[in-house]
Amino acid sequence: MFSETNENEIRINELFVSPNFRRKNIGTKLVNFVKDFGKKEKFLRICLTVNLENKTAKIFYKRQGFVPEGRVRNFYGRGKDGILLAFYL
Numbered sequence: 001m002f003s004e005t006n007e008n009e010i011r012i013n014e015l016f017v018s019p020n021f022r023r024k025n026i027g028t029k030l031v032n033f034v035k036d037f038g039k040k041e042k043f044l045r046i047c048l049t050v051n052l053e054n055k056t057a058k059i060f061y062k063r064q065g066f067v068p069e070g071r072v073r074n075f076y077g078r079g080k081d082g083i084l085l086a087f088y089l
């Protein structure tokens with residue numbers, strides 16, 4: 001689910017909750033686990049990229065306190081941009 005990209009940063013690569021179990025706080029608990037781990041291990045931030053068109057993910061991560069840090073051109077293929085989001089620990 002997540003990896004350490006350098007000594008300061010954790011990257012969430014995939015976060016997926018089975019459709020039948022969404023809106024039950026499971027995604028929040030998973031993100032909180034990463035936050036707790038990052039704080040304990042003294043990382044600076046958590047980052048990830050979401051598809052510009054993924055409204056649910058954008059709302060979800062905003063709710064978790066992530067802030068946009070810029071657009072990533074063609075991250076999901078030609079003409080499909082992503083947004084880099086970060087949470088500062």
Ligand SMILES: CC(C)(COP(=O)(O)OP(=O)(O)OC[C@H]1O[C@@H](n2cnc3c(N)ncnc32)[C@H](O)[C@@H]1OP(=O)(O)O)[C@@H](O)C(=O)NCCC(=O)NCCS
Binds near residue numbers: 014017029059
């Ligand atoms: C994004 C995702 C991981 C959220 O998981 P989840 O377990 O449903 O999220 P939670 O129940 O913890 O939701 C927390 C809050 O986020 C917001 N939220 C989550 N899903 C939402 C939706 N479909 N519409 C609007 N707000 C939403 C709400 O504010 C929600 O709080 P509430 O239910 O009290 O209103 C899940 O929708 C998913 O797996 N999506 C497909 C994969 C994906 O897009 N992953 C993210 C890219 S890495």
